[in-house]
Amino acid sequence: MSFILxxxxxxxxxxxxxxxxxxxxxxxxxxxxxxxxxxxxxxxxDVRAIVLSASGKAFCAGQDLAEAIDPNGPGISKxxxxxxxxxxxxxxxxxxxxxxAVNGVAAGAGANIALAxxxxxxxxSASFIQAFSKIGLIPxxxxxxxxxxxxxxxxxxxxxxxxxxxxxxxxxxxxxxxxIFSDETFMSDVLxxxxxxxxxxxxxxxxxxxxxxxxxxxxxxxxxxxEGKVQVEAxxxxxxxxxxxxxxxxxKPEFKGK
Numbered sequence: 001m002s003f004i005l006x007x008x009x010x011x012x013x014x015x016x017x018x019x020x021x022x023x024x025x026x027x028x029x030x031x032x033x034x035x036x037x038x039x040x041x042x043x044x045x046d047v048r049a050i051v052l053s054a055s056g057k058a059f060c061a062g063q064d065l066a067e068a069i070d071p072n073g074p075g076i077s078k079x080x081x082x083x084x085x086x087x088x089x090x091x092x093x094x095x096x097x098x099x100x101a102v103n104g105v106a107a108g109a110g111a112n113i114a115l116a117x118x119x120x121x122x123x124x125s126a127s128f129i130q131a132f133s134k135i136g137l138i139p140x141x142x143x144x145x146x147x148x149x150x151x152x153x154x155x156x157x158x159x160x161x162x163x164x165x166x167x168x169x170x171x172x173x174x175x176x177x178x179x180i181f182s183d184e185t186f187m188s189d190v191l192x193x194x195x196x197x198x199x200x201x202x203x204x205x206x207x208x209x210x211x212x213x214x215x216x217x218x219x220x221x222x223x224x225x226x227e228g229k230v231q232v233e234a235x236x237x238x239x240x241x242x243x244x245x246x247x248x249x250x251x252k253p254e255f256k257g258k
Contacts, residue, residue, distance in 0.1 A: 020056025062108025095206025
């Protein structure tokens with residue numbers, strides 16, 4: 001059975017977590033399958049945006065705890081180093097927009113994988129839980145890095161220590177996510193949103209993502225210098241020329257993602 005499904009719709013690669021009977025919790029096979037599919041989406045020039053979604057009622061319940069405590073299983077060290085860290089690294093390094101479509105509960109590593117994406121869209125019934133403290137663990141999968149930057153140190157500390165559930169409305173208000181869609185139209189709304197992103201200048205969006213990654217560690221003077229260098233790279237693309245010509249000619253641009 002494939003625990004990760006993928007389908008190219010127009011220019012959007014939909015990657016679906018497919019272990020619904022376990023609330024899409026990760027085991028080793030599922031994590032390694034996701035690595036492979038993310039690599040394929042990165043290398044495929046026809047893919048100009050990626051949507052990470054899930055089957056069933058949950059987005060992802062995090063780690064399959066039965067595997068985590070199995071004496072014959074991979075163990076916590078391998079689970080973090082070989083499963084989750086490579087997923088987060090791939091999501092951030094792919095120079096294409098990666099959109100999380102959170103359709104239900106996103107707990108533990110599942111929440112933090114979503115928050116590592118460029119844009120998080122949620123259904124009205126979605127929720128986010130830093131569930132680690134409930135079992136004596138610490139937030140992994142980039143949680144201690146991304147969440148404080150999204151919602152602030154105080155709120156991140158409280159959510160990580162209490163394990164409180166955050167509904168979609170509160171997550172939006174905190175700045176944890178970008179937009180909420182109704183449950184009834186969620187996937188069609190996500191497709192419309194992703195189609196629009198995929199029609200934009202993908203190379204420029206990827207360079208923007210590169211700069212945002214660097215801004216996490218750069219001083220502002222280094223960031224200004226890097227912006228200048230990357231802007232020159234952006235100005236050499238087909239889409240820059242097309243965008244300028246379309247503006248001058250008062251027509252809609254036809255970007256190619258190059």
